[in-house]
Amino acid sequence: MFRLGFIVNPLAGLGGSVGLKGSDGVAEQALALGAEPLANQRSETALQQLLPLKDKLVIKTVTGSMGQQLVAALGFEHQSCYQPRSEPTTAEDTEAAAKALVEAGIDLLLFAGGDGTARNICAALPEQVTALGIPAGCKIHSGVYAISPMAAGKLVASLVRGELVSMRQADVMDIDEQAFRQGVVKARRFGELSIPAALQYVQSVKMGGRESEELVLDDLVAWVVSQMEPDVRYVMGSGSTVAAVMAELGLDNTLLGVDVVENGAILAKDVTAAQLLELVQGRETKLIITLIGGQGHVFGRGNQQLSPAVIRAIGRDNIWLIATKAKLQQLQGRPLLSDSGDAALDQQLQGLIPVLTGYNDYVMYRLGEPDL
Numbered sequence: 001m002f003r004l005g006f007i008v009n010p011l012a013g014l015g016g017s018v019g020l021k022g023s024d025g026v027a028e029q030a031l032a033l034g035a036e037p038l039a040n041q042r043s044e045t046a047l048q049q050l051l052p053l054k055d056k057l058v059i060k061t062v063t064g065s066m067g068q069q070l071v072a073a074l075g076f077e078h079q080s081c082y083q084p085r086s087e088p089t090t091a092e093d094t095e096a097a098a099k100a101l102v103e104a105g106i107d108l109l110l111f112a113g114g115d116g117t118a119r120n121i122c123a124a125l126p127e128q129v130t131a132l133g134i135p136a137g138c139k140i141h142s143g144v145y146a147i148s149p150m151a152a153g154k155l156v157a158s159l160v161r162g163e164l165v166s167m168r169q170a171d172v173m174d175i176d177e178q179a180f181r182q183g184v185v186k187a188r189r190f191g192e193l194s195i196p197a198a199l200q201y202v203q204s205v206k207m208g209g210r211e212s213e214e215l216v217l218d219d220l221v222a223w224v225v226s227q228m229e230p231d232v233r234y235v236m237g238s239g240s241t242v243a244a245v246m247a248e249l250g251l252d253n254t255l256l257g258v259d260v261v262e263n264g265a266i267l268a269k270d271v272t273a274a275q276l277l278e279l280v281q282g283r284e285t286k287l288i289i290t291l292i293g294g295q296g297h298v299f300g301r302g303n304q305q306l307s308p309a310v311i312r313a314i315g316r317d318n319i320w321l322i323a324t325k326a327k328l329q330q331l332q333g334r335p336l337l338s339d340s341g342d343a344a345l346d347q348q349l350q351g352l353i354p355v356l357t358g359y360n361d362y363v364m365y366r367l368g369e370p371d372l
Helices: 027-032 039-056 068-074 091-104 115-124 149-160 177-181 209-227 240-249 273-280 308-314 325-329 343-349
Strands: 002-008 057-062 078-082 108-113 131-135 165-175 187-197 233-236 259-262 265-268 285-289 297-299 319-322 351-358 361-367
Touching (some): 002 091, 002 149, 078 091, 091 115, 108 149, 115 165, 115 187, 149 187, 209 240, 209 319, 209 351, 209 361, 240 285, 285 308, 308 343, 325 351
Parallel strands (some): 002 057, 002 108, 233 285
């Protein structure tokens, strides 16, 4: 099941229709002037795109007008993970709700609001969590919103169906509303969020598929090497894609084994599970790994040195999964697989995971159980 986090700022956009140039701090005034809340209506447009996929997702949301009322009315399976502290709801509720949903476990956070809401989400979300905004505010300067509520729903539907969807970093922007009400635009960057983006294939060279694939791999490994930091241990998994990274580093590689690299040199070669655990415990470590082409296994096939204890010691957020888009397409939408020998760990690893597919080019792909 796809785990969709969902938050609505029910006050978003209130000030626009009554000429207040925004909603920050003026919600009660806007309501007194006759403004009608539209954030849930715009959210409904987005969620309607997911109705045909009801059996493939569960929505984790917030009680009342911050999400639960809408998803219940549409008939989605859902869980309420946070209750607002006050009515009307506040920015503090948005931040607290986002943290609660992340703790509950989500694959993507879908939120409805404007730039102020995006700021709240940005402040609350860990770097590794992907989010997407449904535009519902008066001002949408941030790049984290879909172009329309319907577009937001369609993009999430692509993720739920397991299609290849790129991810990128997008700026969270906001303006000084008080200055804006005086006719002065003062925009400021408050951070960035990782967002899904419609996948676009850009052919950089006009040549045969094999040569093009080799160039893509060259770009991919060049990016990996450029991101490697001093005094960090890198566990190099087996397979030809990881071997290409080792070749870029100018290091001898154990194609069917696991090596450990630090500061541009081999620290340990063809290690056992026990040796590897000793090397990674208590040390900053990244795992560079690929998948078995055509099968999709990430763990449990040809890399048993990566034991459950080793994987736990390294941590899910420190896994660098690398593969070309062509390799992912061979799976024909099937999920990536973990067969570590520890069912609880395999469960913990499930969910969307970023896969590096080129030079600073990522897609989000599901790691989970096979469809039986």
